[in-house]
Amino acid sequence: MPDQPLNEGMPESTPPAETESTGVAVAEGQAASDDKPKPLNQTVEIKDVGPCKKHVKVAIAREDIDQRLNERFSEMMVDSFVPGYRPGKAPRKLVEKRYGKEVSEQLKAQLLLQSLEQLAEDYKLNPIAQPNLDPFKVELPKSGPLEYEFDIEVAPEFELPEYKGIRLKRPVREISDEDVDKGIARFLRAYGKQVPKDGPAALGDVLLTDIHFELKGRAISDAKDVQVQLDPQLTFKDGVVPDFGKQMVGVKPGESRRVTVHLAPNLSDQSLRGSQVEADFRVKQVFAIELPEVTDEFCQGLGLMSAESLRTGIRLALERQLQYEQRRAARAQFLQMVGAAASWELPR
The missing domain is CATH 3.10.50.40 (Chitinase A; domain 3)
Known part of the structure; x- marks a missing residue:
């Protein structure tokens, strides 16, 4: 059975719609370039805390955070606007002061997403549920590493009984324009104003x-x-x-x-x-x-081609989410059918 990625559904509580955000990045990234970001320097500590359950603690190195912050502000210096200065002419310290919180929040979301993807690739945790991680509780520190931790349920190890020929039912539905509109609204919360x-x-x-x-x-x-x-x-x-x-x-x-x-x-x-x-x-x-207006200019600031690209990416993300829900439903049926024939210790 296919495994659930660690970053599935990240974030909804975090900023919500990182699931959608992931889909946009993939949809645009594949069309524009196959280049992957430089791997993060991160330390990972994994402990068994119960049957089929692990506690994961991650620390992303400070030098990676500083390097990416420096890259962001260097890019912004070209055309950033600060009252009293012509675009691109404001001192860097003023640019950092004016846009620091916004840049830090966006960078935190991207670092968490890449870190979880890298964690899944490096450690093969084989999760069966979303990690117990609330992105809103994670802070991007002004000094020191970015640290976060979570519990995750993982698949047990056992010998499968005979399963060939089992019939499974799969939920089917269409992704509507209304679904896409709601997905865009969730995605935009990360860039909204209180x-x-x-x-x-x-x-x-x-x-x-x-x-x-x-x-x-x-x-x-x-x-x-x-x-x-x-x-x-x-x-x-x-x-x-x-x-x-x-x-x-x-x-x-x-x-x-x-x-x-x-x-x-x-x-x-x-x-x-x-x-x-x-x-x-x-x-x-x-x-x-208060959500920002979805314009081509706004979307280009996110690295997308246009507002339509955002809509396409959100739809793709929702379709992948639906596929995951279908896999999860099939997995639940499968486990129910073979559970009586197999024996293993499960979390309570």
Whole structure:
């Protein structure tokens, strides 16, 4: 059975639509050039943490980050715009100050994508599910390596029973223009602008909030000025809020909402492992994401030929995602049919 790539679905929570982003890059890259980016210098630590489950920790070397940042800003110096200067004439320090955050976010997404692809190629992890990795929790540091870690379920090793002649059903559907429009919107969030809103929060908005954590009435910790995206589920480094979207939709600046956080069972603090703690979200501001206009000029800034190229790339990415879903459905049926005839230890 074909394996699921580590970067499948990266990111949706990260900026979302890296799945689509990957498809655009491949569609355009294959047409324009077969050149691959220089391999990253990265250190990888892989540990077994359970049946069919591994913990992966990756550190991308600082010299790679600095080199690519320098390349980006060197390219921007040709025609970048800074108020008070003619295009391409602004001092580099001002260009870096004006565009630093945007360039860093874009570079982080590209480094994560290449790192995961390189990891899959070098270590053959044979994943059976998406990695438990939220790109929004990964930061591009100002110094030192870019580090991230995740858990991943991998295929067990066993002898297959006789499987020839098994009949499998495959889900079939068409990728519509509406699907493509939604895919483009997810892709564009990575390049969107946060705009304050006075009305109630909706899914996809960003909340600026203070968070107060309690366990049985005892304060555990506080976090100030945290930005979280209002998704159906909120994932922390050490816990998850499964119904975050349902509980937070409609909140306004100045209001508070209390949610339950399910802590991970492998915390270093044994007294908190697997516990449920209460978290008060005191919302200071709600931001909507204003998406950029899709023009040929905008798309050319991403390395694409035109706006139509973006649309074509997104469609190709969605078709690959559909193919993956079909493979996953077939895999599930296959495992169900042969599971009774094989014996191996599976994760609980």
